[in-house]
Every structure is written in structure tokens, then in C-alpha cells.
Amino acid sequence: MQKRILSWLLCGGLLCASAAGAAPDVRVDGLFKGAAVLTIDGQQVMLRDGKTGPGNVRLISATSRSALVEIDGRRHEMTLHMAIGGQYQKPELKQVVIRKNDNDQYLVNGSINGQSVKFLVDTGANTVAMNEMDARRLGLQYRIDGTESQVVTAGGVNKSWVVKLESVKVGEIQVSNVEAVVVQGGYPAQVLLGMTYLNHVKLQEHNSVLMLEKKF
Numbered sequence: 001m002q003k004r005i006l007s008w009l010l011c012g013g014l015l016c017a018s019a020a021g022a023a024p025d026v027r028v029d030g031l032f033k034g035a036a037v038l039t040i041d042g043q044q045v046m047l048r049d050g051k052t053g054p055g056n057v058r059l060i061s062a063t064s065r066s067a068l069v070e071i072d073g074r075r076h077e078m079t080l081h082m083a084i085g086g087q088y089q090k091p092e093l094k095q096v097v098i099r100k101n102d103n104d105q106y107l108v109n110g111s112i113n114g115q116s117v118k119f120l121v122d123t124g125a126n127t128v129a130m131n132e133m134d135a136r137r138l139g140l141q142y143r144i145d146g147t148e149s150q151v152v153t154a155g156g157v158n159k160s161w162v163v164k165l166e167s168v169k170v171g172e173i174q175v176s177n178v179e180a181v182v183v184q185g186g187y188p189a190q191v192l193l194g195m196t197y198l199n200h201v202k203l204q205e206h207n208s209v210l211m212l213e214k215k216f
Helices: 002-020 133-137
Strands: 025-033 037-040 043-048 060-061 066-071 076-081 094-097 109-114 115-121 128-131 148-152 156-170 172-183 191-193 203-205 209-214
Touching: 025 066, 025 076, 025 094, 037 060, 037 066, 043 060, 094 109, 109 191, 128 133, 133 172, 148 172, 172 209
Parallel strands: 115 191, 128 172
Antiparallel strands: 025 037, 037 043, 060 066, 066 076, 094 209, 109 115, 109 156, 128 191, 148 156, 156 172, 203 209
């Protein structure tokens, strides 16, 4: 009986050692020149060339097309959305990666009330904001349902309407019942993704790349 117990304990120890030494599961979620967004055992991180992340996973180099990743001492060339590791599961964290454009702006595709929108991320805007043309294209009855107000723009004081949007979505991050402002005329030229949405996400900026993560 004692021999059986000892044998079982040794076997359990070997199993534990094997599990502890298992190679991490890695997926490529974003590719940039000199950097990559990797999900390692469910944790999403951004690594620069030559940097090491969780599980001793090292990014050797990256381009906009592929990444050379060292996992458990072996190097793998990985393309976007490629995953290595039999236990990989899509992370529960909802994150969006946005790269700054040549005009020093963060532009991202999203939707308002299910309608496609190109957003300009603007942490200086108190609310989501748009001009009248965009509001009409989205089917908003802002003059009927909105509350009349005023905003100060570069051109002076403009009439505006405060409205509630059923949903604002960027990537997989959706926020419901979002306050927004419709400004009379053609300002702003781009729909602004302001703080009434951004207050619901975590912002992380690094080397001209902005990451949005859903708050829970």
C-alpha cells in the first residue's frame, strides 16, 4: 500500500512538473514595424523588437506582415491571427489597437446605433460629437429628440443638440446609452470619439500606437 501511495505521489509530481514546463500559448493580434501585439496565455501585451513578455516569449523582430517570435527556445515566423499552442483560447479581454496616421491622428472604424462610422479619437472632447450631416446620415432625430444647447468652436459659438445614442462600438468594445452632441453646420469634420465613450475604456499609448481596453 505504501509503495502504491509513493508511486502515485511521484507520478503526480511528474505531471505537475510537466504542466509547469509547458510552452505558453501565443497568438499574434497586431503587427507593426518594430512591434507586435501578442496574446500570451490569454494576456495581451505589446512588445518591441528584442523585448521579452510573459512566459519568456521574446519578440525577435516584427514587420507589418509577420513577426519572428521565440517560444520555449524555438523561433517561429507568425502572421496576423496565427496561434501556437494547443491550449490557446481567445482572451476575454476586449481590446482595440489603433496606429497613429501621418497626420498625427488616431482614426478608427466603428459604429453608432449599428451604422458604420469613422471616428477620430479625441480625449479633449467631453462627449462624442458630430456635425449635422453625419447625424442625418445616421438617422438621428436630433432636432426633435435632442436638447438644444451651445458649443464653442474655433469659429465661435454654435448651436448644438445633446442626444443619447443607443450604442457606440469600436472593435468588440460596445458602450450603450452614450451622450453625444450634434453641432450645427459642418463642424467637426470627423465624428469625435470623446470622453462619454472613452470613460468606459482604459487607454494606453506607446510609440504612436493606442490601445483601448474595455473596463469591467
